[in-house]
Amino acid sequence: MKANCWMGKRKVQVEEVPDPKILNSQDAIVKITSTAICGSDLHLFNGFVPTMERGDILGHEFMGEVVEVGPSVRNIQVGDRVVVPFPISCGTCAACQAGLFSVCENSNPNAWIAEKLLGHSPAGVYGYSHMLGGFAGGQAEYARVPFADVGPLKVPEDLTDEQVLFLSDIFPTGYMGAEMCDIQRGDVIAVWGAGPVGQFAIASALLLGAERVIAIDRFKYRLQMAKERAGASDTINYEEVNVQDALLELTGGRGPDKCIDAVGMEAHGHGVTYAYDRAKQAMMLESDRPIALREAILACRNGGVVSVIGVYGGFIDKFPMGAIMNRSLTIRSGQCHVQRYMRPLLERVQKGEIDPSFVITHRLPLDQAPQGYDMFLNKEDNCEKVVLSAR
Amino acid sequence: MTGTEQSLRYGGSLGERRRANYTPYQTYNRRYTDQPGRKVEQSTERWAKGLGWLSIGLGLAQIAAPRKVARLIGVNDDDETRNTMFALGLREITSGVGILSRPRPVGWVWTRVGGDLMDLALLGKAMSSGDNDRNRVAAVTAAVVGVTLLDVITGQQLSKGGNGARTSNGSRTISRATGPGFRIGGPIQVKEAITINRPRSEVYRFWHNFENLPRFMAHLESVQILDERRSRWKGKAPAGSTVEWEAEIIEDRPNELIAWRSLPDSTVPNMGSVQFRDAPGGRGTEVLVELRYQPPGGKIGALIAKLFGEEPKQQVKGDLRRFKQVMELGEIVHSDSSIHRGPHPAQPPEDLNKVELGTTQQPQEVQS
Numbered sequence: 001m002k003a004n005c006w007m008g009k010r011k012v013q014v015e016e017v018p019d020p021k022i023l024n025s026q027d028a029i030v031k032i033t034s035t036a037i038c039g040s041d042l043h044l045f046n047g048f049v050p051t052m053e054r055g056d057i058l059g060h061e062f063m064g065e066v067v068e069v070g071p072s073v074r075n076i077q078v079g080d081r082v083v084v085p086f087p088i089s090c091g092t093c094a095a096c097q098a099g100l101f102s103v104c105e106n107s108n109p110n111a112w113i114a115e116k117l118l119g120h121s122p123a124g125v126y127g128y129s130h131m132l133g134g135f136a137g138g139q140a141e142y143a144r145v146p147f148a149d150v151g152p153l154k155v156p157e158d159l160t161d162e163q164v165l166f167l168s169d170i171f172p173t174g175y176m177g178a179e180m181c182d183i184q185r186g187d188v189i190a191v192w193g194a195g196p197v198g199q200f201a202i203a204s205a206l207l208l209g210a211e212r213v214i215a216i217d218r219f220k221y222r223l224q225m226a227k228e229r230a231g232a233s234d235t236i237n238y239e240e241v242n243v244q245d246a247l248l249e250l251t252g253g254r255g256p257d258k259c260i261d262a263v264g265m266e267a268h269g270h271g272v273t274y275a276y277d278r279a280k281q282a283m284m285l286e287s288d289r290p291i292a293l294r295e296a297i298l299a300c301r302n303g304g305v306v307s308v309i310g311v312y313g314g315f316i317d318k319f320p321m322g323a324i325m326n327r328s329l330t331i332r333s334g335q336c337h338v339q340r341y342m343r344p345l346l347e348r349v350q351k352g353e354i355d356p357s358f359v360i361t362h363r364l365p366l367d368q369a370p371q372g373y374d375m376f377l378n379k380e381d382n383c384e385k386v387v388l389s390a391r
Numbered sequence: 392m393t394g395t396e397q398s399l400r401y402g403g404s405l406g407e408r409r410r411a412n413y414t415p416y417q418t419y420n421r422r423y424t425d426q427p428g429r430k431v432e433q434s435t436e437r438w439a440k441g442l443g444w445l446s447i448g449l450g451l452a453q454i455a456a457p458r459k460v461a462r463l464i465g466v467n468d469d470d471e472t473r474n475t476m477f478a479l480g481l482r483e484i485t486s487g488v489g490i491l492s493r494p495r496p497v498g499w500v501w502t503r504v505g506g507d508l509m510d511l512a513l514l515g516k517a518m519s520s521g522d523n524d525r526n527r528v529a530a531v532t533a534a535v536v537g538v539t540l541l542d543v544i545t546g547q548q549l550s551k552g553g554n555g556a557r558t559s560n561g562s563r564t565i566s567r568a569t570g571p572g573f574r575i576g577g578p579i580q581v582k583e584a585i586t587i588n589r590p591r592s593e594v595y596r597f598w599h600n601f602e603n604l605p606r607f608m609a610h611l612e613s614v615q616i617l618d619e620r621r622s623r624w625k626g627k628a629p630a631g632s633t634v635e636w637e638a639e640i641i642e643d644r645p646n647e648l649i650a651w652r653s654l655p656d657s658t659v660p661n662m663g664s665v666q667f668r669d670a671p672g673g674r675g676t677e678v679l680v681e682l683r684y685q686p687p688g689g690k691i692g693a694l695i696a697k698l699f700g701e702e703p704k705q706q707v708k709g710d711l712r713r714f715k716q717v718m719e720l721g722e723i724v725h726s727d728s729s730i731h732r733g734p735h736p737a738q739p740p741e742d743l744n745k746v747e748l749g750t751t752q753q754p755q756e757v758q759s
Contacts, residue, residue, distance in 0.1 A: 003738070020739040023725040023748065053728070055736030072721075092719045094588045094674050106716050109729035112705055124726060127737065134728025136737045144739065146724065 003057040003140035004369035004388075009047030012058065012370050020136065020144035025072035028148035030082060032390040034161040035062035035138045037372050038169060039195050040311050044129070045373050049313075051113055051130040060086035060126040061168040062138030063161060064390070066152070075149040082152035084145050085338035086169045088124040088135060091150035102335035107146065108133045117314065122335060139369055141390050153342040156350070162357035162387065163349055166200070170385075171356045172341035174200025174262070175207075177309035180332040181258035183208045190214040190247060190256035190299065191232070192292040194222035196359045196385045197309060198262035202230040203354055205260070214250060216243060216292075221382040229358040247299050255301035263292035264310025290316040297323050297331075308333035359385040366390045439490055439500050442542060446487030446503060453480030465527025466517050475513065482506055500542060507539035578660070578683045579703045585711040588675040589718045595646045595667050597718060598678075601638075607713035607723065609706065622651075626659060634658045660685040678714070682707060 005015045020029050038061055043049050063083040066076055076082060088108075089101035096104050104123035108114060111121035113131040124146075127137015136143065145152055155164045174197050181189060189205040191198050194217035202213045212233040215226035223235040236246045247256060296306050297320050306329060324331060348354055361384040364372050372386040453460050457476035461468040486506060489499035514532045587594050597603055601622045605611040612633055615623040620639045628634045636657035642650040642664075652662035661684030668677045682703075713723050727737045730746035740746045 005736070005738070018739045018741045021743055023727075023730065023740075024722055026720075053734055053736040055738055057727075057736075057738055090720055090724070092588065093715075094586070097588070106720060106724055109724055109726045111712060112708060124724075130728055130734075130737065134726045134735075134737045136727040136739055144727070 001141040002366060003136070004059060004366065005054075006044055006052055006056045006058055007054055010045060012045060012373050014367050014369055015055070017055075017057065017140070020142050022068060022070045023144065024146055025070045026147050026149060027070040028066050028073055028076060028145045028152065029068040030062070030064040030084060030138075030143050030145050030152070031067045032062050032064040032138055032141060032143060033081075034064070034165050035059050035140075035366070035388050035390060036165060036168075036170075037061075037139070037369070037376055037386045037388065039197065039376075040128075041373070042377050043311070043313075045377060049129050049131075051110075053130060053134075056127065056129075056134075057136040057138075057140055058127040059137035059139030059143075060128055061165065061170070062126075062143060063155070063165050063168065064143075066148075067142070069148060073148045076152055076154065080152075080154050081157065082145075083155055083164050083167045083342065084126075084138065084143070085151045085153070085167075085172075085342060086125055086128075087122075087151075087335065087338055088126065088133065088146050089150055089339055090147050091339075096150070099337055099340050100334075101337040101339040110134055139366065139388060141366070151339060153346065155346065159349065160357070162360060163355060164346065165387065166196075166356040166359070167338075167342050167345055167349075169336065169338065170196045170359075171200045171204075171345055172338045173197050173309055173336040174202075175204040175341055175345060176334070176336045177201040177260045177262060177307050178204035178208050178210075180307040180309075180334075181205065181208075181210075181260065181305050183210050183258065185209065186211045187257040188212045188214065188251050189258045189260065190216060190296070191226075191260045191262055192216045192296055193262035193264075193310060194219070194226040194230075194232075194235075195262065198222075198260075199226060199230045199359050199384075200356070201260045201262050201309065202226055202232050205258075206231045207348065207353060210258075214247065214256065219379060219382075222384060225359070225384060243295055244299055251301070255299050256304065257301055258305045258307065259296035259300045261293045261296050261306065261308045261310045264308075264312055265290065265316075290319070294318070294320055297329065300327075300329055303328045305330045305332060309336070311335075360387050362386045364388055442500065442503060443487045443490030445538075446483045446490065448487075450480040450483030450485075450487060453477070453483065463527075464514075464531040465524030479506075479510070479513075482509075503542045504539065507535060507542055510535050511539070578685050580681070580683045581703050581707045582679070582681045583704065583707045583711055584677060584679045585708075585715050586670045586675055586677050587715045587718045591646050591667050591669055591676045594676040594678060594718060595649075598665055598667075598714075599643075599649060601651075607717050608710045609713075621654075624653075636661070678711065680707060680711060 001017060001019050002014050003017045004012055005017070007013045022029065037059075041058055041060075044052060044058060064081070066078050066080045066082060069076065069078060085101070087102040087104065089096050089104040090106040091097075091101075093105040095101070102123050103120075107124040108121050109124070110130050110133055114121035117131065122132070124133025124135055126135050126143065127139065128135075135146075153167060155167075177191075177197070178189070178201055181187070183189065183205060187210050189202075189210045189212070191201050191205070191213060194202075194215045198215065198217070202215055205213045213231065214234045214236060215223055215230070215232040216236045216238055217223050217226070218237055218239045220237065223232075223237060226232040227235055234250055236243055248254075290312070292310065293306075293308065293312075293316070300306050306324075308331065323329065349356065361382060362372065362375060364386060366388045369388055372388060375381060375383045376386050453476045457473045457480075458468050460476060461472050466472055483506065486499055486502040489502065511532065514528055514535065517528050600616070601614040601624075602616055605613050610627050612625045612627050614625070617623055617637070621637060622639075623635065623637050625633050625635045636659050637654045638651050638657075638661075639654060640649065640651050641662075642648060646667060648664060648666050650662070650664035653660050661682065663680065663682040663684075665681075666679040668679075670677045716723050725748060727739055728735045730740060730748060732747065
């Protein structure tokens, strides 16, 4: 089959690779119809993520048709049309049973590498380094999906791929960012980053009853999408105005009630999963990497919540702990527990409350994945989200 | 065999001490106490001290005057050489301090052997590079070979003396570091824990059937139960060979603890225990495993294995992780890379017959 492979820094290539095979009894093989490039794939692209191997198949946002199932699979059958969540989760361990799917205790065969960097290991993830399992990704014609009874969500035929594809990652991720804000009546929410995840955080905050949502970015087209499509009430371009001043002005001097960091370290070119020693080194040399996070903490009103869904990999310095402690702030964070949100969010799509396809700006065939990466990285042609068709 | 005879044979048995005063989670880190009584040991130890001072002197020279040392041994004096010198210097000082600070520095002397091997490898590399003075490098290589021999002899002498730690009046010192055929300072000791989301009785039952262990222990090929207490183990050794030994259960408390050890004169002397406790909050069972073994290939084998990344603690942790998968899921979870030995890109396998799928069977109910 054809698959988009990581070939080194700033180099991806569509290669001919072996077809996936059933390796565990709960596996399914999915023939992929649509797959997307995620902002976090750019960290892999830029070569910041350790434990990548030349030839790794990328991609963790994908959907398609089930073409084969292992002997223990009960909930899905050959022929089902499914969306696949990016965390690989067993559904049986204590974490999965508590709904914490992205920290599944069984799905990362390379957990020992992650433990060295993070203390404990999170779940395995498709196409996202060997530290997170070494699983082949979904920017391909076919993919092996472990724990097929737990992850994949059957989707009705009357919805298009583009309407349901983002249930695999960015819609639930943005939604969880808003949910962690514990939104109350009258709340003003500020969202750092108007990339695809930021757009869904904005839309979700409104779905969850926020009074107003303020979007912060530096690309005009992204702020425009936030306002016109996601529903942000105000936008701040941080290259034009001082974010802190603008927020105070917009909130009567209180600061936003809840802040969402949908930037992570990516805006500054720093890896998701940072080599332990490299991060340590960075602590000595760099002082201003988590710009958005620090800004969000300092801006948040007393007693507010800072919800972090932007990806961080290692260690940051000059973390304003004093602000958190003295001003009674709450920090909440996590890789999205996608399986928890897929069904309820599918219902919202079905009811017409939201059409997630609004973020798509570019559609390319799988063959042109390398062009898609370049375009997304360089924000060419007002690129917001690239969907690859594998049909 | 009476208990006394047994303890004489083995230098004290873990089981007896357990029965006497067992408390969960007690540590094995107690230092051995031994009193070498024989003359050959004393002279060996003097040799060892000499080697310790040699290490420190050489290490200091490598750090303080890397250029001079480089010129002395005929190696080109560039940045890379200076960095290597610095690292080698640190290593020398570490093993020197280690030797001098221990009453019976057997382990530290073996670190010198490891260092010698490293030096020889580097010298071999220097020899093949055109930049260096080959005659000098050859002379230094000959000297290092001599020192290596000396280190090996000293290490062997100390190791022999350590076996059993006989005191002058003939009694044996019971210590945590001695066991069935262990040499003092020799055995590798590992302690690891994991929580399994299954009832304690089920987890205990599965482990109690030792024939299940190879399903999740990567270095075991098979275990055959011989009778109620005894079992025959076959382990994987380097280069595709196997090692076999017999073991006996020395303590068995249903749903709480199983302890075993190899019979005397085993090729891989080892002992282990596993404890089972209820995890708080109904989260299943906490499993605590303690293992001690004398690695195949002796100390040099262990040292080389360690230098090249075969980390025992990590191995046991990996075994426990697979144990959890077998108990919770009925099989071991595979990724596209984990089915290959060594690095492999995350791509589907070409041929399923050429990968290591391990166990895929459902855990069986076993009779206790």
